[in-house]
Amino acid sequence: MSDDNKLDFQQFRERVGDLRGKEYWRSLEELSRSEVFDEFFQSEFPQQALPLEKGVDRRDFVKLMGASVAMAGLTACRAPNETIIPYVNQPENLIPGRPLFFASAMPLGGYATGVLVESHMGRPTKIEGNPDHPSSLGASNSFQQASILGLYDPDRSQVVRRAGEISTWSEFVAALQPLLSAARTNGAGLRILTQTITSPSLGAQIQQMLTQYPGARWHQWEPVSGDNAREGARVAFGGYANVIYDFTKANVVVSLGSDFLSEGPAHLRYARDFSARRRVRQGDARPMNRLYAIEASPTNTGSVADHRFPVRPSEIESWARQVLAALGGAAAVPAADATPATPVAPQAMARDLAANRGASIVIAGEDQPPAVHALAHALNSALGNIGSTVLITDPVEVAPVNQLESIRQLVTDMNAGAVQTLVILGGNPAFDAPADFNFGGAYQKVPFRAHLSLYYDETSMLSHWHIPETHYLETWGDGRGHDGTVSIIQPLIAPLYNGRAASEVIGALVGGLDATPYQAVRNYWFGRGATEATWRQWLHDGLINGSALPARGATGAPPAVSTMDTVGAPQDGLELIIRHDPTIYDGRFANNAWLQELPKPNTKITWDNVMLMGPGTAEDLGFGGRERDPLVNERRTRMAELQHGNVRMELPVWVLPGHAEGAVTIFYGYGRRQGGEVATVKGPGFDTYPFRRSTTMHGGPGATVTMRSGSVYPIACTQEHQSIDPKIVGDRNIVRAATFAEYQTNPGFAHQGHHAEFELSDASMYPPFQYTGHAWAMAIDTTLCTGCNGCVAACVAENNISVVGKEEVVREREMHWLRIDRYFKGDPGNPEIYHQPVPCMQCENAPCEPVCPVAATSHSEEGLNDMTYNRCVGTRYCSNNCPYKVRRFNFFHYADYDTPALKPMRNPDVTVRTRGVMEKCTYCVQRINHARIEAAKQDRRVRDGEVVTACQQACPTQAIVFGDMNDPGSGVAQLKKEPTNYALLGELNTRPRTTYLATIRNPNPELAAAAAAGKAEAH
């Protein structure tokens, strides 16, 4: 308690000046937020004070308590002050229990993807894709789904800080003034550092700032930068360009290390388009497309490829060159001694491509060097794809630059003392800038450092000023999609934590203090011909129609391949591959527990980053065959020291079948030192950024790995290695697959396995139950599933599924109602990979139902296995007896009942489960009931497509189809008639309502024949 208890009215005025909108205060002490008040409050209401101490800081405590005490109901009244336009219904009045949907857009890596946000009484609770937006077409990914948790995250920065001490926005603006007047006179020394920006209004603001301060400079840095793609396009097309692919027209696709199905701003769109050519249905004569994937580290795209060639990263270029040479491409220079493992493959690929001129795509991965990008463009050009399947537009970014060079320049200038003021708008360069730049060290030489970010993170720690940033659901903005389509980002809720948008900081720099983000965006577009009517239309639609960038005409000369840099011949020794993490991205989502607990594609690891390697490499390192080391791919693993350049680090080893031999993959984003409890304590992982130097942004040759036999590290992996064992998996007929050719001659292949004769038989002593009304069912096309996790994240968000943390996942207690099973088939060096999403099967003869002693799980008349949480006593018998093991038990009190910030996040239509009860997939019964009520009001049946489950809605490839089996016209009823439709473990006579369409792959017959010949030779 400070000695100075006097009330300081000057302080009050400042506080009031900093308050917005509907903030109430009850006493001058509270207003001054003095320690006296705090102590009084703590002693008066200790029971209320205690649970909050951890998660929410003092200001919010006072705010939340104030809200309930003063009956102001602040938490429920956070609709933004400005007019926002609902997607479907005009909110004449909010109807409790009836959600409204608003169109907005989520920016990631600068690019905006259209979303629809479900809002309950002013609280956003769920994200869906915007069906009208070209980048999403209604699908959504795990980042979008989990952004709801990001919004309410109690660890978000909540207060302006000066050197770590609590301060105010107005003090920050005041502190800026002398610097700005200095900058106005001499101009130099003012720098801003942003992430990639596609926002036209923010771009214009920055341009205005640069005009106002001619000496000011703008730098950009984003760890997942796309620099290589930019440079590749520059080499190929003579300048920065944006490349858009049209997979609907492509018969043959060659991926050069590209994960176009789950990475990049357009991946949702590409996944949809790509899957449209793989949907094999009865009576549909269209041939399947064919995907060749040449990649080192298995990606989702590679996992669904018809041919996957695991090659070392340095070999990818020579593969591309050989294909180009085989096509007779101009001036192709095959790298000297490059001999791919399967020499026949590039030739066959080339023939396949040549047969599909103008209807093929060669696409290079973001991580590939510029040369590979340029080669891909050259191949597309040689194949006549440019203009048909490959469209070139002007860059979408406001100011495309080589970001590595941009931040290099900034660091050089900072070290040279040329930077007086640096304002960082978003991003965390002290953590994620190239390690050899020592950004943190250089940054501390800047006399005035300000950082705007969602979390008080590593960069904030080093800054003089930290300003909490608004979440995209809290503020106005705009941004472009992958094809340039502009979306207006409209907020769903007033800033929860008094954050500021980037436009406000720029506004403060330019001097227009009063410009709110709303005004900034609106003024920009009204200045460009918008009217009130078009504005409302844009907000309603979630995009500006016709704002996509026009395609350039086909470029005249094919790109000059001969002049391109080459990586050179493949080298001996281990190669290092550095990739961003598939679930926490570059580390910015490290505090998002939903994403932390999402099993990473292919490895199924949660809460950690590991060093991936192929089985052969592992064996060479003495971490060999499963029989010899019980720790391979169990819930514990061994550590190994990775050395690359002069960096050494111990990392847990994970063997991933299909990973290229002679290479190891590490993921960056983990190892956060600051920025939230989840990021730093619960899911610390390993900081691999030190390996990421300006010369080794994506890895490189010359890595050494040494096993550390002594140390054992626990890994929270949700699938153990048995699902790798082909003997076990094959016997059980879990995954059923055939080639397209086999399917054409024998469409019923899925039913010709062991015990197939018992499948879907009605053998029972009792008459079958009659479903006279609806009969809900699901069909999942495993051909289309890419294992992207969108459905899993959507399920978590929709159904209030608890996060259990790493330790509990290690104990095999993850709570996901929907999981994506992954199976390997064939040679562990290059297996076929299969994904199988497994929700509750809603069996008609459900093994779970008869064993419950209290009838907590029972059969509905529409065929659902209803779970009555408040009746459950928790014997777990149902889970034991479930052959699919889709039931999830609350071993502890997993749900967070205490953190106030998380309460408004939950879906009010779904019970938050308590400890000791079983839970499971309900087919989103709350959505069924909603549709049923709507239909009943209109005295009709629920129509097909009216009920969309959360997983189905998110799925970018529309692999999941849900509906009424009793309605012969419904999509699901049609799929159930497909010859490839099969019941998982159908021989148990469970009669599951969820069925699968067998996987069909379309390998090149020429290569299949060559492979068969090769095998025969080997024997």
Next chain:
Amino acid sequence: MATPKDTTPVQEIRPTTQELRIPERFIPTPTIEPGHNFATITDHISSIVLRRKTPVGWFIGLLIAMGGVGLLSVSISYLVGKGVGIWGINHPVGWGMDIINFVWWIGIGHAGTLISAILLLLRQDWRTSINRFAEAMTLFAVASAGLYPALHTGRPWYDYWLFPYPNTMGLWPQFRSPLMWDVFAVSTYATVSLLFWYVGLIPDLATLRDRARNLWIKRVYGMFAMGWRGSARHWHRYEHAYLLLAGLSTPLVLSVHTIVSFDFAVAQIPGWHATFFPPYFVAGAVFAGFAMVLTLAIPARKFFRLEDFITMKHLENMGKILLATGLIVVYAYAMEWFYGWYSGNPFEIYMLKNRSTGPYMSMYAALWICNGLAPQLMWFKRFRTSTFWLFVVAMFVNVGMWLERFVIIPASLHRDFLPSSWGMYHGTFWDWSMFIGSIGLFFALLFLFVRILPMISIFEMRTLLPEAQAHTEEEGAH
């Protein structure tokens, strides 16, 4: 047959067979050593409770057992406070040591009922000296067993929903669930066992009442003796009631473990879903029960100098039962393999492969050694009549039967149908503390029992004497 009031000091009369000069192999092993009369039996057994000084060993034993009870209390408090997550159970393995221990304890209880009821109906005289003890063991084992199903639920405070009681929710329990059947089977079993034990105790409680010197002890025993005066009418009613209870208990010997086996057999997990489970489980229960009786009787007999009443004949007979039921159990183990092979079902075949070569293979091997090999010693009279070897074999069987339930429950659940969901099960500290605690509870009750109640039925022992036999034969219409 009124209890004689005898105030003479305890006489130890131990004539030896050698004096009779008959070759030993022709002498049948007696169920009671010669030289006893009504008075000596009554004296000897009641003196343990009333006269003899409480041995120091008893206090030490009880203290240790009470330590276990303390551990149990802590474990239960923590369990109810935190949730069943403190155990090692997880998603593939929903039942672990909770249900293993439940089945283990219930199985142990079976010997008591078998001895009391079936052997009574079969007129096996030798049961007399061990039935009281075995019945008490049954009750305490059921008490220990009952803890687990009650506490293994996620929300034990709602356990009463498993009982069919009229309620405002208008809901009955789900009668198709084997757990529901368990509730009835186990509660019936506990009730009948308690009644059987108590009814059997009444004449002896009266004896204790009559022989006690302390007024308050007299009153307490008198209260529980329910006015027993030993009149002919009392005996008549007593014999009827006891015979009826024996008749009621007999099906329970078979039904309880049959129904416990339904918990598994009704489910469809490979390793559970088998029609031979009921007889297999019943045999296993008797096997386990007799092993536990031996485990307890051998030291107790020594400690309280009861060799005259629990003779080698008893021990040898129990050894024979151990062998017979052990062979049934081994047959069941072999049949699992046969069914797995004969079904051609890949899940069943893998289950067996996983048992014998998977991560729990050592437990499966130990199971064969304990339950398959060790009881084979009982073929030989030399081992059957050695208290040391009987005790060793019994201990093997105690462990083996626990392992059997481990192999059945977690080792079947941990790898069932879809390899994606497979996992591992390891007991945690709290799993073990609860197990050790329940053993503590069992022994604490047992220690109290031997101190305050006659551990051998006094009046039934008296019927074994030649005097009693002669009397019966005179009256009997041969």
